[in-house]
Every structure is written in structure tokens, then in C-alpha cells.
Amino acid sequence: MSEITQISGAFEWSISKIAESLGMSRNTVAKRLRENHVHPSRKEKGNFVYALKDAMPAIFAADSAKATGINDPDEMAPETRKAWFQSENERVKLERELGNLLDSSDVAREFSLMAKAVIQVLDTLPDVLERDCGLTPSQVSKVQGSIDDLRDQMALRAGAIEDEEDAA
Numbered sequence: 571m572s573e574i575t576q577i578s579g580a581f582e583w584s585i586s587k588i589a590e591s592l593g594m595s596r597n598t599v600a601k602r603l604r605e606n607h608v609h610p611s612r613k614e615k616g617n618f619v620y621a622l623k624d625a626m627p628a629i630f631a632a633d634s635a636k637a638t639g640i641n642d643p644d645e646m647a648p649e650t651r652k653a654w655f656q657s658e659n660e661r662v663k664l665e666r667e668l669g670n671l672l673d674s675s676d677v678a679r680e681f682s683l684m685a686k687a688v689i690q691v692l693d694t695l696p697d698v699l700e701r702d703c704g705l706t707p708s709q710v711s712k713v714q715g716s717i718d719d720l721r722d723q724m725a726l727r728a729g730a731i732e733d734e735e736d737a738a
Contacts, residue, residue, distance in 0.1 A: 582611050582619040592629070602629045685724060692717045 585603070589596045603620060606628035610618035643651050665671035696714045699705045705713070 581622045582614075583622060583625070584614070584617045584619050586617075588620065588622075588625060588629070594629075599625075599629060602631070606631060685728070689721060689724075692721065 583591070585596055585599050588594075589599045592599070603625060608620060608624050608628045611621045611624070612619055643654055646654060662671060695717065696710045699713060700707070700710045
């Protein structure tokens with residue numbers, strides 16, 4: 571007959587079980603738990619067990635620290651930094667050739683053309699509504715006010731983008 575355990579025990583594992591499930595060495599798991607000051611939650615059958623919610627972040631903290639150091643040029647040795655920047659330049663060239671990366675001037679030009687097209691439609695909309703839909707002058711005035719507000723917001727946002735680009 572099987573043994574009944576508390577559901578909370580399902581999330582408390584020994585170092586051996588953690589190491590086996592992650593495909594790591596017991597020594598590595600124990601070292602990372604010790605370095606990150608993770609204490610066992612209790613003792614089961616003579617072995618310490620650790621709450622997974624405490625153990626897993628501690629075990630993978632070392633991996634994330636290594637990963638951030640690899641891509642941080644300020645943390646690299648000079649020769650590694652040079653190789654990293656060269657590889658980044660090559661990546662940018664490839665992205666540009668594939669069409670996944672555009673120059674900011676091209677993006678600004680396309681955005682400008684799109685904004686002009688939208689504004690042209692918005693400028694003629696009140697006339698169309700009055701002539702073709704039979705809106706009253708007061709209704710057309712409300713539509714015109716909304717369009718003017720939208721144009722002002724677009725102009726402010728475009729100005730904010732230009733200010734951000736000038737600051738960069």
C-alpha cells in the first residue's frame with residue numbers, strides 16, 4: 571500500500587531529488603543553496619528537504635548572473651569586448667540586409683507620409699459629412715472640434731518624439 575503524504579510535501583525536495591530533476595550534480599545544487607543562504611524547511615527520513623520556492627531561485631541565480639555578465643560590455647575583458655562589439659555590428663548589418671532593421675530616417679519619412687495621409691482625410695471629413703450625410707452645422711462643428719483635438723495631440727506627440735531623438 572502506498573504512503574499518504576501532505577500536499578505541501580510535494581514541493582519540498584531533497585538535494586538529490588532537485589539535482590536529479592534538473593540534471594545537475596548534487597555538489598552544484600548544494601553549493602548554490604549554501605552560497606545563497608537557503609535553509610532547509612525540515613528534515614524527512616534523516617535528510618534535509620528544501621522548499622522549491624526558495625531553492626529554485628537560488629539555484630538559477632548563478633546562471634542569470636553569468637548570463638548578464640556575458641552581454642554586459644562593461645564587465646568584459648578588452649579583447650572579449652572588442653569581439654562582442656564586432657559581432658553586434660555584424661548582427662546589425664545582417665538585420666538591415668534581411669529588412670528587419672530600418673534607419674531612423676526611413677521610419678520618420680514613412681511615419682510622416684502616413685500622418686499626412688491621415689490628416690488629409692481628417693481635413694475633408696467635415697465637408698463630406700455635411701454634404702453627403704446631411705449633418706447640421708452644429709454637428710459638423712463638433713466633429714471639426716474633435717478632429718482639431720486629434721491633430722493637436724498628433725503634433726504634440728510628433729514633437730515629443732523629435733525632442734527624444736535630439737536628446738539621444
